[in-house]
Amino acid sequence: MTKEFIRSIKGTQDILPDQSQRWQALETTIRNTMDTYGYGEIRTPAFERTELFASVGEGTDIVSKEMYSWTDQGGENLTLKPELTAPVVRSFIQNNLGGQSPMNKLYYIDALFRRERPQKGRYRQFHQFGIEAFGSEHPEMDAEVIALALAVFNDIGLEGLTLKLNSIGSSECRSNYRNTLRDFLKPHINDLSETSQNRFENNPLRILDTKAPHEIEILKNAPNISDSWTAEDKAHFEEVCFLLDTLGIQYSLASNLVRGLDYYTRTTFEITSTALGAQDAICGGGRYDGLVETLGGKPTPGIGFAAGMERILLALGDDDSSGNPTQVYIVGLGDGARPSVAKLAEDLRQNNIRTDFDPLRRSIKAQMREANKSGATIAVIIGDKELESGQAEIKDLKTGDQEPVKIKALVDHINSLTL
RNA sequence: GUGGGUGUAGCUCAGCUGGUUAGAGCACCUGGUUGUGGCCCAGGAGGCCGUGGGUUCAAGUCCCAUCACUCACCCCA
Numbered sequence: 001m002t003k004e005f006i007r008s009i010k011g012t013q014d015i016l017p018d019q020s021q022r023w024q025a026l027e028t029t030i031r032n033t034m035d036t037y038g039y040g041e042i043r044t045p046a047f048e049r050t051e052l053f054a055s056v057g058e059g060t061d062i063v064s065k066e067m068y069s070w071t072d073q074g075g076e077n078l079t080l081k082p083e084l085t086a087p088v089v090r091s092f093i094q095n096n097l098g099g100q101s102p103m104n105k106l107y108y109i110d111a112l113f114r115r116e117r118p119q120k121g122r123y124r125q126f127h128q129f130g131i132e133a134f135g136s137e138h139p140e141m142d143a144e145v146i147a148l149a150l151a152v153f154n155d156i157g158l159e160g161l162t163l164k165l166n167s168i169g170s171s172e173c174r175s176n177y178r179n180t181l182r183d184f185l186k187p188h189i190n191d192l193s194e195t196s197q198n199r200f201e202n203n204p205l206r207i208l209d210t211k212a213p214h215e216i217e218i219l220k221n222a223p224n225i226s227d228s229w230t231a232e233d234k235a236h237f238e239e240v241c242f243l244l245d246t247l248g249i250q251y252s253l254a255s256n257l258v259r260g261l262d263y264y265t266r267t268t269f270e271i272t273s274t275a276l277g278a279q280d281a282i283c284g285g286g287r288y289d290g291l292v293e294t295l296g297g298k299p300t301p302g303i304g305f306a307a308g309m310e311r312i313l314l315a316l317g318d319d320d321s322s323g324n325p326t327q328v329y330i331v332g333l334g335d336g337a338r339p340s341v342a343k344l345a346e347d348l349r350q351n352n353i354r355t356d357f358d359p360l361r362r363s364i365k366a367q368m369r370e371a372n373k374s375g376a377t378i379a380v381i382i383g384d385k386e387l388e389s390g391q392a393e394i395k396d397l398k399t400g401d402q403e404p405v406k407i408k409a410l411v412d413h414i415n416s417l418t419l
Numbered sequence: 420g421u422g423g424g425u426g427u428a429g430c431u432c433a434g435c436u437g438g439u440u441a442g443a444g445c446a447c448c449u450g451g452u453u454g455u456g457g458c459c460c461a462g463g464a465g466g467c468c469g470u471g472g473g474u475u476c477a478a479g480u481c482c483c484a485u486c487a488c489u490c491a492c493c494c495c496a
Contacts (some may be wrong), residue, residue: 363454397456
């Protein structure tokens with residue numbers, strides 16, 4: 001590698017043609033499924049005002065230390081979007097979508113930016129697809145959102161998934177629970193890690209998320225958030241569960257499942273894959289009934305999820321689904337044949353036949369090798385002899401059979417073949 | 420931000436306790452017919468052994484630093 005070469009940014013990656021096939025397949029599946037479930041695509045800008053994200057997740061790592069933020073030449077504080085719910089909600093409010101229809105179902109496929117230390121399944125520029133459904137506070141909406149996520153994964157062929165489900169209740173439920181949890185943890189506070197001690201004040205629910213064994217041990221006897229649910233929270237969650245049962249969707253209850261962003265209410269869920277490393281969450285989401293209002297819109301319930309595309313492709317593993325191979329390879333010989341080769345290639349391509357030829361002016365042997373490698377079913381050979389006789393040679397690359405065909409009739413002839 | 424691992428040809432890697440022209444497989448190129456692929460055979464191109472310093476008669480091999488990649492912590496999709 002040349003010393004002075006300018007490399008890509010850490011944690012970003014180029015998607016080369018062999019990989020882009022897989023991305024396209026995933027994107028197509030997503031779009032088809034979204035269409036079936038009645039979701040329309042929304043595309044928001046790559047960057048937003050920094051305050052938009054700050055107002056949504058002050059206490060989170062994503063917002064507090066992972067954002068790519070800068071001040072532009074006009075003095076505006078801007079940020080490359082690190083998550084998509086806030087921008088979509090912003091757009092929902094700004095375009096008054098709620099005023100046009102009581103129900104809005106949106107999906108996106110987009111690139112996000114977080115300055116984390118890269119590792120397997122975690123990159124600084126990464127991609128998510130996701131949905132946001134605005135308008136319904138009812139459990140059937142929750143169930144649909146979860147079913148939709150699973151439908152996409154099923155269609156793409158992902159296996160080994162686990163759906164974890166929880167309800168973190170309404171805001172009054174959580175403030176009650178915060179207190180009972182603090183009361184419970186107080187005697188153990190000196191046994192907690194430094195970060196957990198910090199969270200004890202700002203966001204004690206996050207302590208539930210810990211991976212430290214001794215903290216998990218302490219938390220075993222912690223009060224469950226379900227004890228703090230209001231009657232409505234409980235009824236909502238039970239109905240969500242009942243609906244999932246009805247839809248034949250399996251899930252496990254995870255009372256310690258707290259999502260990363262601050263704005264969630266009631267239903268939260270996460271889908272993990274056994275095919276990944278430490279970063280095994282493929283999809284995370286939940287309800288955020290207060291967010292639209294927080295960001296300055298009319299009170300509107302909402303629920304959504306986001307799924308990591310890199311992680312999905314990682315979990316799918318390497319299947320060598322090579323794209324569509326060349327169908328016809330034209331072998332040209334000599335200066336005189338060049339215009340005929342170019343014209344034939346163009347005519348065939350205009351007929352939607354995947355055609356290629358050798359622009360390197362190599363020997364016939366090299367060109368035949370190339371034809372073979374390209375996966376073409378037939379090779380067309382045009383040289384001085386053929387120009388003179390007006391007949392090109394068509395070689396079937398499977399059988400090796402070769403026959404002359406009038407150059408003028410080539411396009412029609414090839415069209416009549418099954419390639 | 421904190422740890423661990425790894426950096427040798429385009430790719431995957433070998434190179435024993437430091438020793439002379441740095442290897443293999445795959446890929447690539449050329450040839451084996453004067454205008455015909457796959458298989459086979461022969462040949463070829465391609466590496467300042469990540470970078471910088473040090474130890475030594477001698478360093479891809481040892482030491483230090485640095486950078487990059489990677490996995491994990493953390494965090495999360």
